[in-house]
Amino acid sequence: MxxxxxxxxxxxxxxxxxxxxxxxxxxxxxxxxxxxxxxxxxxxxxxxxxxxxxxxxxxxxxxxxxxxxxxxxxxxxxxxxxxxxxxxxxxxxxxxxxxxxxxxxxxxxxxxxxxxxxxxxxxxxxxxxxxxxxxxxxxxxxxxxxxxxxxxxxxxxxxxxxxxxxxxxxxxxxxxxxxxxxEAVFCSPKDINAAKELYEDIKGRAEQYGRNRDHLKILPAALVIVGDTVQQAKEKRLKLDSLVHYDSAIASLSIALGSDASGFDPDAPLPEDIPDTNASKTGRAGVIKLAKDEGLTVRQLAQRYGGYAGLAFVGTPQSIADEMEEWLDKGAADGFTITFPFIPEGIDDVTQKLVPELQKRGLFRTEYEGTTLREHLGLPRPNNRFFS
Amino acid sequence: MxxxxxxxxxxxxxxxxxxxxxxxxxxxxxxxxxxxxxxxxxxxxxxxxxxxxxxxxxxxxxxxxxxxxxxxxxxxxxxxxxxxxxxxxxxxxxxxxxxxxxxxxxxxxxxxxxxxxxxxxxxxxxxxxxxxxxxxxxxxxxxxxxxxxxxxxxxxxxxxxxxxxxxxxxxxxxxxxxxxxxEAVFCSPKDINAAKELYEDIKGRAEQYGRNRDHLKILPAALVIVGDTVQQAKEKRLKLDSLVHYDSAIASLSIALGSDASGFDPDAPLPEDIPDTNASKTGRAGVIKLAKDEGLTVRQLAQRYGGYAGLAFVGTPQSIADEMEEWLDKGAADGFTITFPFIPEGIDDVTQKLVPELQKRGLFRTEYEGTTLREHLGLPRPNNRFFS
Structure with a gap:
């Protein structure tokens, strides 16, 4: 939360x-x-x-x-x-x-x-x-x-x-x-390559502190939109984005930048001279990168941020499971922090359509293995530093 | 809590x-x-x-x-x-x-x-x-x-x-x-006279601030022990007091005094020269008064505090209702904060035996009159100071 x-x-x-x-x-x-x-x-x-x-x-x-x-x-x-x-x-x-x-x-x-x-x-x-x-x-x-x-x-x-x-x-x-x-890292890598880099970076640093790399789970945030076909899933996403009001969109962009973006020309690229602030530096760098990478106007960028600008798996249960499997296999993630586009349908799509496909592939448990969140995540219980 | x-x-x-x-x-x-x-x-x-x-x-x-x-x-x-x-x-x-x-x-x-x-x-x-x-x-x-x-x-x-x-x-x-x-005062007056004084004191001060005296409810804490006869109720209390361990008793006395009482002679009166501290002044004064009023030794005083040293209604539903009615009639209380000696029996004694007697006398509601705690207590909803 x-x-x-x-x-x-x-x-x-x-x-x-x-x-x-x-x-x-x-x-x-x-x-x-x-x-x-x-x-x-x-x-x-x-x-x-x-x-x-x-x-x-x-x-x-x-x-x-x-x-x-x-x-x-x-x-x-x-x-x-x-x-x-x-x-x-x-x-x-x-x-x-x-x-x-x-x-x-x-x-x-x-x-x-x-x-x-x-x-x-x-x-x-x-x-x-x-x-x-x-x-x-x-x-x-x-x-x-x-x-x-x-x-x-x-x-x-x-x-x-x-x-x-x-x-x-x-x-x-x-x-x-x-x-x-x-013990768990919530992150928003833009793509699998950025994720692999972050994964190695954080786990490598952890090992330098004598920590076990498996006791630190990298769980990128991922929007999951499930359709019967890839095309249908993409259309669902477009529909959702189109519902975002421009005033909200530009506000989201302002938050991501840490600067008021409402004075920017909506149909021009992001200005170069955005004032520096003490707010989150990572978010700000991400916005600038996304705008450059995809050549978006302020309006397009704002609408992306007003909806969901991070990693998204949009497709069928099979295509999404393929993508997730690739992330897990290639050392880009230990799992995902699923973002539901709306509820309850978005949750049902995951639990009723995606999870069975992942279970079939052995990528998801079929029963709870414990009762605590630590046990659900496969994390050890910390020893008490003052009492053995 | x-x-x-x-x-x-x-x-x-x-x-x-x-x-x-x-x-x-x-x-x-x-x-x-x-x-x-x-x-x-x-x-x-x-x-x-x-x-x-x-x-x-x-x-x-x-x-x-x-x-x-x-x-x-x-x-x-x-x-x-x-x-x-x-x-x-x-x-x-x-x-x-x-x-x-x-x-x-x-x-x-x-x-x-x-x-x-x-x-x-x-x-x-x-x-x-x-x-x-x-x-x-x-x-x-x-x-x-x-x-x-x-x-x-x-x-x-x-x-x-x-x-x-x-x-x-x-x-x-x-x-x-x-x-x-x-809007509600939880207090521990020793007896009805102390309660009347406190009641008038606080309500009088409130009126000086332009407040309605009925919008401030004085609710003394009261231990309620119900028996079929007054004698049976008194025996129940003695039994409960006898279960208090002396080490706990002396600790409770230490808290009430704001000073470590464990070095005091258990069979002598409370020493005169207890060091002053920044802890609660009211509690301390109450202990000293109780010891003097009833001529208690440190042990007796400690056992009282280890159990319950405040106001207690010990008797039959009728005798307790009589006492409560007197408190309400004489302007000593607007109600009580009931302390149960143990649960669930202590709660059942109140809800099943005392409350019906109070309802018969018109001293207790027979149905909820609202849904909020304010409504249960008969308190008005405050206006917003910035918006009318």
Missing amino acids: ADHLAVLNMPIEALQRSHTVTSFEPFTLLSALSVVTEKIGLVATASTTFDEPYHVARRFASLDHLSSGRAAWNIVTTANPESAKNFGLEEHVDHAERYKRAREFYEVVTGLWDSFADDAFASRSQESGIYFDPSKLHVLDHKGDNLRVRGPLNIARPVQGWPVIVQAGQSEPGKQLAAETA | ADHLAVLNMPIEALQRSHTVTSFEPFTLLSALSVVTEKIGLVATASTTFDEPYHVARRFASLDHLSSGRAAWNIVTTANPESAKNFGLEEHVDHAERYKRAREFYEVVTGLWDSFADDAFASRSQESGIYFDPSKLHVLDHKGDNLRVRGPLNIARPVQGWPVIVQAGQSEPGKQLAAETA
């Missing part, structure tokens, strides 16, 4: 068309969903820029207990400059500083999750009145450059040990953070 | 017997409960000392939407000195400063809840592509002594306008905060 800590900064003509102005706060919504679902993972975005590690560690631990081990943390820095103003700051925190704090924040949160040994409560007994074994409680006492947090956390170790760590930034420090910390 | 932002500071012999070392984070637990319950109110404690108003406003708004209008905010300052160390501070924030920040925090949170007019989304239309009316969005732009928060909040106005404001502090600044802001 993506998240923003502000109403996004857009021209009012675009803002009034944007559903992003109102959304549930992730922990409340995912906690509600935890008790009415049994299998799905619950990935909450939580910012390391404008929150406290004690709060974040606690909420994830709580969600992991409520969901019997299905929580995951999409660890982000907050790039939207408007957010700073909602948290007492006039100037936005610098990109590099945000990532330094994020790295330390991660150390503190995971350290807090390890406050109790897994068996700290095993000795609980009505007879003795003992609730837990104090020798199995660790006081973190972290004192770092950005954070001072004593601990211990006031909740038992999460069911998964740690909720799964998910990361999505693709800037240089973003990839570095992923290599050091992430 | 009470809350702590730390593992409470107790001697290890007591800590190992304390269930408080692990608990769900309130917003996650109450959100989970919101989708499996229909009528109960969901009162989350949220600290104004170590959190940000933007986060707090958002989570409550989200919980209020998820629960269709059953959220309430127990607004607190964080008194536990150990908490400061989990949020980067070595010294605890001073009592008076905490209340100043709390008052401003309340202004910001309620202002953020009013970011959107109630009908801001009424014009939403597939045809026009318009999602909301931008003239019905207000930017708070708060700049105060303690907080700078721009807004607007990125979620629609709560179902209840504002979640119900609950307050529990009984120190001088605590009562002041209640008078200015609270």
